[in-house]
Amino acid sequence: MKEGQASMNKGTDRIYAWGFVSILFAMSLLFFALPVKSFSDVENRPLQKVPKLTWENLWSKKFTDDSESYVTDHFPFRTQWVGAKSLMEQMRLQQENNGIYRGKDGYLFEKFNKPDQTAILKYTDAVRAFANNHQGANLTFLLAPTSIGLYPERLPWLAEAYPQTDVNHLIGQELQSSLTFMDGFQFLRPAADSEKAIYYKTDHHWTTYGAYLAYAAYAKQMGWTPLSEDDFNIETVTDSFLGSYHTRSQFSGLTPDSIQTYMPKNGIPTEMYIADTNETFKSMYASSYLSKKDKYSYFLGGVHALMTLHTELPPEQVDQQKMLVIKDSYAHSFLPFLTQHVKDIHVIDIRYYNGSISDYMEKNGIKDVLLLFNTTTFITENNLLKLK
Amino acid sequence: MVFSSLLFLFLFLPAVLLVYFLSPWRVKNFVLFVSSLIFYAWGEPVYIAIMLLSTITDYSFGLLLSSPKLSSVQRKWIVVSSIIVNLTLLGYFKYADFLINNINALLGTQIPLTELALPIGISFYTFQSMSYIIDIYRGTAKAQRNWIDFATFVALFPQLVAGPIVQYSTIAEQLRHRTVNASLFAEGVRRFIIGLAKKVLLANNIGLLWNTISSSSADTLPALTAWIGIIAFAFQIYFDFSGYSDMAIGLGLMLGFRFNENFNKPYTAQSITDFWRRWHISLSTWFRDYVYIPLGGNRKGLWKQIRNILIVWLLTGIWHGASWNFMLWGLYFGVILIFEKWVGLKLLQRLPSWLRHSYALLLILIGWVFFAFDELPHMANYFSAMAGANHQPLWNNETLYLLYTNAILLVLLVIASLPKPKSKRSLNPIVQLGWHALLFLMSVAYLVDATFNPFLYFRF
Secondary structure: OOOOOOOOOHHHHHHHHHHHHHHHHHHHHHHHHOOOOOEEOOOOEEOOOOOOOOHHHHHOOHHHHHHHHHHHHOOOOHHHHHHHHHHHHHHOOOOEEOOEEEOHHHOEEEOOOOOOHHHHHHHHHHHHHHHHHOOOOEEEEEEEOOHHHHOHHHOOOOOOOOOHHHHHHHHHHHHOOOOEEEEHHHHHHHHOOOOOOOEOOOOOOEOHHHHHHHHHHHHHHHOOOOOOHHHEEEEEEEEEEOOHHHHHHOOOOOOOEEEEEEEEOOOOOEEEEEOOOOEEEOOOEOHHHHHOOOHHHHEOOOOOOEEEEEEOOOHHHOOEEEEEEEEOHHHHOOHHHHOOOEEEEEEEEOOOOOOOHHHHHHHHOOOEEEEEEEHHHHHHOHHHHHOO | OOOOOHHHHHHHHHHHHHHHHHOOHHHHHHHHHHHHHHHHHHHOOOOHHHHHHHHHHHHHHHHHHOOOOOOHHHHHHHHHHHHHHHHHHHHHHHHHHHHHHHHHHHHOOOOOOOOOOOOOOHHHHHHHHHHHHHHHHHOOOOOOOOHHHHHHHHHOHHHHOOOOOOOHHHHHHHHHOOOOOHHHHHHHHHHHHHHHHHHHHHHHHHHHHHHHHHHOOHHHOOHHHHHHHHHHHHHHHHHHHHHHHHHHHHHHHHHOOOOOOOOOOHHHOOOHHHHHHHOOHHHHHHHHHHHHOOOOOOOOOHHHHHHHHHHHHHHHHHHOOOOHHHHHHHHHHHHHHHHHHHHHHHHHHOOOHHHHHHHHHHHHHHHHHHHHOOOHHHHHHHHHHHOOOOOOOOOOHHHHHHHHHHHHHHHHHHHHHOOOOHHHHOOOHHHHHHHHHHHHHHHHHHHHHOOOOOOHHHHO
8 A cells, every 4th residue: 555554453443434334324314314495595596306217317317417416405414514615715715715705894706707808799789789779769778897896906815806897898888889878887986985885795786875876877867866865764674684695605704784775755655567477566675585595685576577667656756757677686776766767667687588678668669778787797698699 | 426426425335335245245246236337327327338338248258268279369369359349439439539520620521520428437447348358368367257247347336437447467356255344444434535535625626726727818827827727737637536546446445355556646756757657557557568568568679669658658648538639748758758768867867856856847747738738729828828938927916816825725735745754654543533534524515515526537
């Protein structure tokens, strides 16, 4: 045995043999004995169901693949193991885990590498084609940076991210001749040093304050008078929000974020219709999510392919009758502000909506469109190519 | 299935151990054979047929060869047929598309590709099967009459996927008579845990560093980053592969088999000749015994020897994968070995040991660049980054970031690449027990997290 070790005494050897075997059997017994969960709150995703043994599944390797996922998903003490791994990574001075940096001031960041320029141009081409096909419509494109774009100085020591300003600039150059382009840096950067957080520290979304800044800029762009912050009752609805960056990185010892709502003081209720499920709600906020892991879904009750927001605004408050918002989830905390100006807002999440947007606009007589995306979604989301 | 998966560790392995140890001796091989089939079929339900075909063919050829009535010409034909069957299987599944691609490129033809997935372990079990027939032909082994015993030898799950390549003669006796006891089992457990930790804790994590560096454009890579990258790759491939061999040897011991060692601290080598005595030993031995020596080795004069070395190293290269870069890699070592044989080693002896060591490491690292990039332009760009010929600074912030966030891991990798200090060998058994338990638990934590668990040697 060149790389092996010399044999030890009999007693120790027995401990090794029986110890190893006992751990293996104990874990597999626990695995079968523990109750089967169908959803992981910590990871915020459904867990693999018991694989079905059929010839077809066996042949296509689906059975074996599902079994592997089933075992990892339902492994006893899964969360604790993952937490232990994250801890060990930090002990070895690693500043990132599963693609998430542990930055300064409690900020977690998603890595942002140099994007593929040809892919970006494909997406901007799609948006331009969309604009060209709707010459008569009033189109605005609002591109929000993500937190790593606005706070590169909060990255771990010596870590570097590709500058999102460059990416937004490139996208702007490609689009500004076809529609009204709004670069999020323009209105977020002046507030970057304020006390109020623009982004969640543990999640990839902007805060309600970040969304407010975007709203104020958009309203000005549209020629409306934005409400001031004093026109709202600002309430903290939770202060125990550990978001998606935490989910991925499983870093321990983080300070949870708090989520605010901006409730207009002269509140006119908004009716929220979810076309996916044909349900109507009296509120844009789903408080049931506040007790779950995925607390950002408090806004609008999460992601929907198609929904409408109807607000019975008094005529003097109506800046616009109807509009369409094509968006990612950054719009969820942004849309409640818009309801103070627009009576009917149609909202399409292009990642999940499979119909023709042009047909939809024609059918509903929509002439005003806002496209709202964050930079990371925009440069990676293949579904954008559905725009025509 | 791979060893470094929770399903293998906590379901498959305990089940196999339970059935294996409860079964009487006469059915133990059958238990192993069936377990190995399940292990293999797990990833490749269809390709099990190919393995069985290779097994049945060589089993029959073996029986034929042992018949005393054959003339020497007939015996030769049997060996040649067996080799043709095995190399055809290997060639068709591993090299057909490579060949077609090159023919299409060269002649402008449009021959369609086969687009077959490579059957797992085919490079390993065809070599084992061939060694069996050749050993019988040479009289160093007797034909196995029991089909189950022979099939167990070929399919034995510990070494099926990634070796070590077990020559039939080393294991023939153990197929019939082997001992299983607590101290062998314990030795197997220790060895398995070390292998698991090498793969999961060391190889996978340093592999992330290599991924980061190799996926960024080589045009903008500072020289120091490029060097850190290839060092990371060198560590990744060593700990990945030797970890897998350790796990195989460990599992073998638990079941009562003693496989030969496959690695012996290769990065402590003082020359390339020395390196290849320490790296993937079972493969170099195989090529020495079944190619180099039959070709005449060093007994037919200088030119024939050079020819033989080049043939062996071209084959060694292409064995690692159907791509030009592997051939280049093999040839590269072939040329260095020839150089060392005639002048190099004599020159090296005059140098101090640290310089010999640096010489070997430098050449090994350059070799890994050939190995790592299967597209020649990428390879060239990476070389130019290492040479600082891409007009980049020597290092930048990212270099320093990658260095300090991996510093502890790199130190551990260096320590793990060196021979064990004497003081550690005589450590208190309780401390050792705790150490192995800790390594095992840490590996499980990383496996549960397993967002990154590719097994590099599936390409072979």
